[in-house]
Amino acid sequence: xxxxxxxxxxxxxxxxxxxxxxxxxxxxxxxxxxxxxxxxxxxxxxxxxxxxxxxxxxxxxxxxxxxxxxxxxxxxxxxxxxxxxxxxxxxxxxxxxxxxxxxxxxxxxxxx
Amino acid sequence: xxxxxxxxxxxxxxxxxxxxxxxxxxxxxxxxxxxxxxxxxxxxxxxxxxxxxxxxxxxxxxxxxxxxxxxxxxxxxxxxxxxxxxxxxxxxxxxxxxxxxxxxxxxxxxxxx
Numbered sequence: 036x037x038x039x040x041x042x043x044x045x046x047x048x049x050x051x052x053x054x055x056x057x058x059x060x061x062x063x064x065x066x067x068x069x070x071x072x073x074x075x076x077x078x079x080x081x082x083x084x085x086x087x088x089x090x091x092x093x094x095x096x097x098x099x100x101x102x103x104x105x106x107x108x109x110x111x112x113x114x115x116x117x118x119x120x121x122x123x124x125x126x127x128x129x130x131x132x133x134x135x136x137x138x139x140x141x142x143x144x145x146x147x
Numbered sequence: 148x149x150x151x152x153x154x155x156x157x158x159x160x161x162x163x164x165x166x167x168x169x170x171x172x173x174x175x176x177x178x179x180x181x182x183x184x185x186x187x188x189x190x191x192x193x194x195x196x197x198x199x200x201x202x203x204x205x206x207x208x209x210x211x212x213x214x215x216x217x218x219x220x221x222x223x224x225x226x227x228x229x230x231x232x233x234x235x236x237x238x239x240x241x242x243x244x245x246x247x248x249x250x251x252x253x254x255x256x257x258x259x260x
Contacts, residue, residue, distance in 0.1 A: 072246050074248065076192075076250075083239075083241055083250050083251065083252050083253050084184075084192065084241065084243075084250050085250060086248035086249070086250065089246070089247070089248045090246075095248050125191075127191065127192055129192070131182075131245050131246050134197065134205045135194050135205070135207055135208075136182060136184075136194040136197065136245070137194065138191060138192040138193070138194070139191075140191055141191045141192075
């Protein structure tokens with residue numbers, strides 16, 4: 036199974052300041068079809084998960100442009116350029132390149 | 148607008164069965180690989196099962212032999228038949244498109260210990 040490791044697990048941030056979350060996979064996430072199925076999910080308190088970024092760097096419909104994704108192979112990053120109050124929640128990286136589909140442990144973003 | 152609406156959750160006793168449904172609308176359901184993902188209370192996300200095309204199915208080791216995923220493309224509906232339920236199956240179950248980013252609201256399954 037591909038293990039997804041996120042750092043940090045907790046990220047207290049000041050409103051208006053940037054935040055960054057890293058995700059490392061135990062194997063390359065490049066699929067045989069050439070795509071890299073690495074997504075970032077946001078889960079606000081009491082809400083279902085919501086896709087922010089898919090295939091490393093593609094912003095999902097309706098996602099503000101302060102969210103961006105980057106990386107390749109086994110190392111990936113989610114960046115929030117300026118954190119807003121509504122960004123509080125848990126963020127997960129997820130790989131769908133190989134079965135079983137696996138998730139990172141989650142990073143809790145909270146306001147200082 | 149895309150909607151995934153799960154139903155069928157509830158409180159069941161250990162060893163009993165339950166069938167979850169996920170009604171899809173607003174996208175080409177029949178061409179999408181679909182997954183079930185669960186989240187135990189206070190825990191992270193755990194993939195349960197997926198179906199690719201009409202018949203290729205995949206399962207987490209923890210549910211293999213007890214759960215069955217299926218789909219009815221004529222009804223735009225995904226199913227999860229859950230048998231021999233255990234306390235550790237207690238979770239909110241979400242249906243999601245495997246790679247295109249859509250998630251449902253979830254349905255809670257509770258199996259007391």
